[in-house]
Amino acid sequence: MIEVKSLTKVFRKPIRGRGVLGMLKTLFSRKYKEIRAVDDVSFDIGEGEIVGYIGSNGAGKSTTIKMMCGILTPTSGKVLVNGREPYVKRKVVAKEIGVVFGQKTQLWWDIPLIESFKVLKEIYQVSEEDYKSRMEFLSSVLGIDEFLTQPVRTLSLGQRMRADLAASMLHNPKILFLDEPTIGMDVLVKEKIRQAIHALNAKYHTTVVLTTHDMVDIENLCSRIIMIEKGKIIYDGPLGDIKHRFGNIKTLTLTIPANINPQEVKPYSEEVDLITEKDKVMLRFDADKVKLEDVVQYAFSNYQAIDMKISDISIEDVVKKILAQQEEEKHAKEI
Amino acid sequence: MHYVKLYFTCIKRSIISRLEYKKDTIISILSFLFSNACSLCSIYFILQAIPSLKGYSIAEVGFFYGFSMLPIALDHLFSDEFWLVAYRRVQLGDMDMHFLRPVPVIFQMFAETFQPDGFGEVIVGVTMMIVCGINLEATITFGAVFVLIIGAIFGAVIITSFKIIFSSLAFIFKRSGPLLQIIYNFTSYAKYPISIYPKFIRIILIFVLPFGLFVSLPINTLLYGSYNPYLLSLWIAGVAIIFFALSVFIWTRCEKRYESTGS
DSSP, X not given: OEEEEEEEEEEEEEOOOXXXXXXXXXXXXXXXXXXXXXXXXXXXXXXXXXXXXXXXXTSSHHHHHHHHTTSSOOSEEEEEETTBOTTTXXXXXXXXXXXXXXTBOOSOSSSBHHXXXXXXXXXXXXXXXXXXXXXXXXXXXXXXXXXXXXXXGGSOHHHHHHHHHHHHHTTOOSEEEEESTTTTOOHHHHHHHHHHHHHHHHHHOOEEEEEOSOHHHXXXXXXXXXXXXXXXXXXXXXXXXXHHHHOSEEEEEEEOOTTSOGGGOOOOOTTSEEEEOSSEEEEEEETTTSOHHHHHHHHHHHHOXXXXXXXEOOHHHHHHHHHHHHHHHHHHHHO | OHHHHHHHHHHHHHHHHHHSSHHHHHHHHHHHXXXXXXXXXXXXXXXXXXXXXXXEEHXXXXXXXXXXXXXXXXXXXXXXXXXHIIIIITTTTTTHHHHTSSSOHHHHHHHHOOOTHHHHHHHXXXXXXXXXXXXXXXXXXXXXXXXXXXXXXXXXXXXXXXXXXXXXXXXXXXXXXXXXXXXXXXXXXXXXXXXXXOHHHHHIIIIIXXXXXXXXXXXXXXXXXXXXXXXXHHHHHHHHHHXXXXXXXXXXXXXXXXXXXOO
């Protein structure tokens, strides 16, 4: 469905001085800095897969997505979507893909949602029956009929995202690219959007590529993840593997009273990492090996905690861990 | 055919957008009427004050001015979106949505806004042509009328082509609005008879920035029969088509350089 072969995108930025004088100097300088936003990336995605394309901010996720949907032209390497290069055969490929950017809407700002849909129907040449049946299905999964006659500018973030998702599915694309589809939404709306993505994938067998920062999105939606850092792929494989590699890591953060020196707290066992800060104690452990309730109980009886928070591992942590592991492997080889 | 239907759907969308805000709509209709009334009045007063202009009678000057408004108005009607491309949209990375649709980006720019203000300019221009045309001494032939129509339509095509060329530079420079403004200002040279300019500028206005081509020459044909109307029509249409093709070529080259923005 999608083939990406040693894809590279280099942005050339002039090296700028600071302040007004520095900016003036750059006008006459020919020095450029090369930023390799995406660096020799290759992967294949099959039909009907839901793939999480993840990485920290500025890792190159959006740039890759933009090349896959034909907005950007790669510096070298290529993307094949259904056998065609999207930036060369942009118009043909555009019919086969749907794209949602969490940060930018693709609907017209001033007009009622339904009018936007009518224009899109015309743009993608969707037949009347298809339009009706798809609208019915999309309304049922996304609940858009409650705000169909409102102008897009009056929609809330969650409503707008559902509207954007419906708009991107109107022509029944084979592939759906979702760039941060749940950004800035509350838990309930996030859940609704996830269910909708599942429903679309099940009904139309749509291939979905999504970028996200939310570990829950990944766990609920993706069977496979591709992880990118500084433009390079650092992991590509099933979600299960990565969980297996890093376990079901949870962090228990406790706020302790000021009169207790964090250095004096006793560790629970060897399997729980203890990290201490000024007035905080963090216990990091693998919830598959150590029981969460045991750790919580122990913590409360020993540390006189005034507040606590349990958090799952973040994408940034996973990236760090993978990089550290790869570094270790490299060292091991050198020795 | 698909594109014709799509164009009208999009234009309808653009008009709905303009009518979305009630007070804004009322204000813009009022200001539209007011500004056009003003421009008619001011032209009337100017024409009253000047008896003749370098051999042109008052009726001729008025007719000339009225006609010169037509190509500019037609361009205004259909291609207003390119100003936004040059000034803002590329710089803000606001073009992404157009790159995702299975329709040429340049077509979407034409379909994105329909600027009804252009209608006012057409009405003012035609009114002046009629009022002054009655007092013209020249005999009006079919050929002369034909070349005037060709001049207005293909003149608009020439102006639009320059707008496309200089707004597509925004894909490279991120913002080309000021440059486009400079080039566009040259259209004001079209408002005066080409004979008033020195030879050097005349050559530029006919061969390089052909804004002297589509107003002055058709009118001279009407008033004095200076040129064969059909050959002149062919020439104007030919130049317009060449520039338009060139502009589309440059645009499609430049749009590949679109960089969007980080998100």
